Amino acid sequence: MKQTTASPYEVTARIRCTDPDRVEPARTALGALAEQTRSEPGCLAFSVHEETEAPGSFVLWEVFADEEAFRRHFEYQHTRSYLEREFTEVVEHRVMRPV
Secondary structure, eight states: OOOOOOOOEEEEEEEEESOGGGHHHHHHHHHHHHHHHTTSTTEEEEEEEEOTTSTTEEEEEEEESSHHHHHHHTTSHHHHHHHHTTOEEEEEEEEEOOO
16 A cells, blocks of 8 residues: 655745845845754755845745644744844745645
């Protein structure tokens, strides 16, 4: 009998700076957030990419073991601290799955 395993929970999010004068601090904070998030239990990958032709516009690629690990990500102090600073806003958020 073939055993099935749950697929990872994959998310892409487009975000943008809320203030053009805060792009550099946002980059720095996103880099720190990515590093801290990658050490979370259940985080399989977390990367931040900035659009080359639109400074201050970013794409996040996030892979968690499951949806619960993704939801726990928002409970960690480093995530809450980043969100409280309101550097960025979500433009688009999509849950993905491999084909």
